[in-house]
Amino acid sequence: MSELMIETQNGIRTLRLNRPERLNAFTSPLSSQLIDALQQASADDEVRVVVITGEGRGFCSGLDLTAVSELTSRQKSRHERLDDLEWVGRLTLSIVHNDKPVIAAINGAAAGAGLAMALACDFRVLKASAKITTGYIRNGLSPDAGMTYFLPRLVGLAKATELILTGRDILAEEAERLGLANAVFEEEEFEEGVRRFAETLAAGPPIAMTLSKRMLAEAQDADLVTQLKRELASIHKCFASGDTREAVQAFLEKRRPVFRGE
Template identity: 40%
Template sequence: MDAATAPTVQEVLYEVDSHVATITLNAPERMNTISGPMLDELTQLLVRANEDPEVRCVILTGKGRAFCAGLDLRPKGEAGARLMSSASSPTNLNLRNTPPTVMHAMDKPIICAVNGGAAGYGMDTALGCDIRIMAKSAKLAAAFTRRGVVPESGGTWFLPRMIGWSKAAELIFTGRTLSAEESVEWGLASYVVEDDQLMAKARELALDIAGNAPLAVQASKRMMRMGLSEQFNDHVHHVFLQLLPLFKSEDAAEGMTAFMEKRPAVFKGR
């Protein structure tokens, strides 16, 4: 079979089960470094998960020994991994439809199951998720300044908010690599688990989230995101406006009834 007729390998996998969408970066032979087409595919699948009423939580992970080793900067058609020359580097990018922007705008919660190294763009992508669970062998590598660039996909926005200015400055300026345990100590991840328990832990947490009222979960995430740039008085006003339609939802009535009847609630997302 020649190259023209060989089946195309799907570089981003997508599946939904029990209201949980799992998106898997599937280029293990190059440590899931992200090419242009892979970026587009990831964006489309994130939008698909966010718009699917059956999906209540998303797990993002990678296949192989790395979560994502950054952007794939190899020139097309060459096997080498040298950086693109400045003459071939893009100077204009449409950032409205890139994964970091789409992820930040998503109302569905995203859990990143960091299965291995997350470097550069891969680290920023992990930071763009709501919750991070790390395999014991996984690492976060802020290697940007060591490559002569800045965190190009959200790191300079995420890190000061997550861990404070001093720690963020140390991590970005030194280009340091954090182990899974250090990532938890620094406040960049919630859990470290054995490598073979990573997806089980991620799915356990995702199902716990998916079992709650999806409209309330999504509104909570939306309010958290808005709160990053709002004054307190404005924020509580917007929270009240979010509460009004929730009070009228079937799920709110079910939640209250289930509580009074001392039984698990069955939410329908309406």
């Protein structure tokens, strides 16, 4: 049985972690499959949006501590030796550098690298019963997978310090209040809510979405003048695209635009 289930419908590529008996904790095979699937989705013009979620009652409980020796093995591939990021870093970058919007559909427990993966995503939608935690400190560990990069940017340094050093549980309501969740759906509405959220994004202009996502990622460490130049270059690309011509024509004809990424 595959540890990652992949489904595509209406331009939405769903990547479902499939280790429900371990709350979808990461193993080496699962992490490799997920990185490959994200890279494939980024390159596939038929994919407009990527959704990462979990099978069963968990989203992802982070590193599977029963396989820790396997995951921390120093036997690295040539690619890993060159970047020295190991799978956690490469997973984070495969989300941030993905050309498609990535949604973390948090259906249950998210902890450690599982939460860090969600923080790297462009959007996080939570089931009302879901609990999240930075978790690392509970196991005598410091954070990885970009946790110390994303969390302070989302909630501020003081709150991020609290959440990392206490490792306490965060309920969905608090996550939404802190800005960690873009939406919270009740149990019976979760799947439908995620679908509607993803479909709204999938109907958007692909070129503008990709350029916008890239600029938002680059803006984290850029000065204003650099970012203004990037914005100008990107909007010129948009004006030259068929999507912008379609938007103008749809406006004149008083109809909804249909974007094809041309």
